[in-house]
Amino acid sequence: MAQITPNHTLAVYGWAALDSSGKIVPYTFKRRENGVKDVTIKILYCGICHTDLHFARNDWGNTTYPVVPGHEITGVVTKVGSDVKGFKEGDRVGVGYLAASCLHCEYCKTDQENYCEKLQSTSNGVFWDGSITYGGYSKLLVADYRYVVHIPENLPMDAAAPLLCAGITVFNPLKDHGLVTSPGKKIGVVGLGGLGHVAVKFAKAFGHHVTVISTSPSKEAEAKQRLGAHDFILSSNVNQMQAAVRSLDFILDTVSGEHALLPILELLKVKGTLFIVGAPDKPFELPAFPLIFGKRSVKGGIIGGIKETQEMLDYCGKHNITCDIELITPDRVNEAMERLDKNDVRYRFVIDIASNSNNHPFI
Ligand SMILES: NC(=O)c1ccc[n+]([C@@H]2O[C@H](COP(=O)([O-])OP(=O)(O)OC[C@H]3O[C@@H](n4cnc5c(N)ncnc54)[C@H](O)[C@@H]3O)[C@@H](O)[C@H]2O)c1
Numbered sequence: 521m522a523q524i525t526p527n528h529t530l531a532v533y534g535w536a537a538l539d540s541s542g543k544i545v546p547y548t549f550k551r552r553e554n555g556v557k558d559v560t561i562k563i564l565y566c567g568i569c570h571t572d573l574h575f576a577r578n579d580w581g582n583t584t585y586p587v588v589p590g591h592e593i594t595g596v597v598t599k600v601g602s603d604v605k606g607f608k609e610g611d612r613v614g615v616g617y618l619a620a621s622c623l624h625c626e627y628c629k630t631d632q633e634n635y636c637e638k639l640q641s642t643s644n645g646v647f648w649d650g651s652i653t654y655g656g657y658s659k660l661l662v663a664d665y666r667y668v669v670h671i672p673e674n675l676p677m678d679a680a681a682p683l684l685c686a687g688i689t690v691f692n693p694l695k696d697h698g699l700v701t702s703p704g705k706k707i708g709v710v711g712l713g714g715l716g717h718v719a720v721k722f723a724k725a726f727g728h729h730v731t732v733i734s735t736s737p738s739k740e741a742e743a744k745q746r747l748g749a750h751d752f753i754l755s756s757n758v759n760q761m762q763a764a765v766r767s768l769d770f771i772l773d774t775v776s777g778e779h780a781l782l783p784i785l786e787l788l789k790v791k792g793t794l795f796i797v798g799a800p801d802k803p804f805e806l807p808a809f810p811l812i813f814g815k816r817s818v819k820g821g822i823i824g825g826i827k828e829t830q831e832m833l834d835y836c837g838k839h840n841i842t843c844d845i846e847l848i849t850p851d852r853v854n855e856a857m858e859r860l861d862k863n864d865v866r867y868r869f870v871i872d873i874a875s876n877s878n879n880h881p882f883i
């Protein structure tokens with residue numbers, strides 16, 4: 521069992537949405553004191569995942585207000601509990617979507633704690649002690665060390681932050697399907713946003729032929745020139761879609777909004793897999809024919825386990841993989857959320873939490 525620490529005495533300055541307008545405003549709240557298995561982290565950067573926008577606006581109907589979003593966190597350890605192993609003051613660390621899990625179910629025991637039924641999320645969750653979890657749009661985090669990872673020394677803390685969610689979310693399905701170590705497959709990435717652009721980088725680094733499938737014609741040049749994608753399919757262009765039928769081994773769908781699966785499924789070869797990580801608020805229509813005539817699979821997954829998150833970060837350190845980010849000060853979060861909603865970001869906003877744009881009374 522993770523510890524229970526009811527003493528919420530630490531005043532922390534952060535930013536929260538107070539209602540479904542999603543508007544983010546300064547918000548001061550309390551965190552638990554650093555427990556024996558906790559580390560306290562001075563947050564330096566936090567990525568703006570599309571999930572933050574879903575939470576802020578209650579798109580999925582599960583938001584508890586006020587919500588302090590943020591689960592792509594990098595920072596420096598400032599305090600270490602007596603039972604903590606592997607971390608010391610001054611360490612460069614990261615925290616993603618996972619705040620805690622039961623630690624003894626079959627998934628926790630096999631490094632798949634992201635599938636633990638008792639999973640506690642870093643933001644908009646309910647912790648063991650009944651408190652609401654407040655995320656990384658804040659100056660300081662107290663985290664159970666078993667859900668904290670090390671950021672490789674050579675990676676910049678700002679451009680590494682989105683790896684904590686976007687990175688692991690696309691790394692995991694590629695690894696699960698043997699695609700880290702068997703190059704030469706044809707991989708499709710649907711949606712070229714925060715998750716999608718990291719997926720292109722990983723799939724390329726693993727030696728695959730990468731096709732971006734997007735609704736935005738303007739993304740063709742950038743997908744190819746900036747990210748090195750080999751091919752681009754404009755999903756609204758019937759001829760382009762038709763020409764690519766049965767051409768891909770594996771497709772990662774990172775799209776946040778409603779869209780049809782049928783044309784995407786048809787791009788898969790026989791026995792190909794469509795892996796869904798995007799989370800539109802409306803259910804998909806799943807047609808039977810492209811499945812039965814192509815023996816295709818449709819799967820989904822949430823982030824990845826902690827061990828694999830560290831492995832992914834180490835891989836990124838070794839191969840110098842970071843995210844393409846637009847760094848903003850906290851006072852620009854609302855503008856960033858609006859732009860994220862309109863798909864106007866290349867490819868991830870990251871908040872410079874430690875910047876001095878806001879005067880605040882607490883650390
Ligand atoms: N499964 C997981 O563990 C996990 C982890 C992180 C994020 N997510 C979810 O993944 C999705 C993507 O997250 P992100 O941070 O990359 O978002 P993003 O906004 O950066 O990227 C989403 C992409 O989808 C495209 N898009 C949006 N609506 C579309 C539509 N109707 N048709 C076609 N394209 C459309 C956008 O143009 C953009 O390129 C979100 O729903 C998010 O909640 C899931």
Ligand SMILES: [Zn+2]
Nearest residue numbers: 569571685686
């Ligand atoms: Zn996320």
Ligand SMILES: [Zn+2]
Nearest residue numbers: 622625628636
């Ligand atoms: Zn568990």
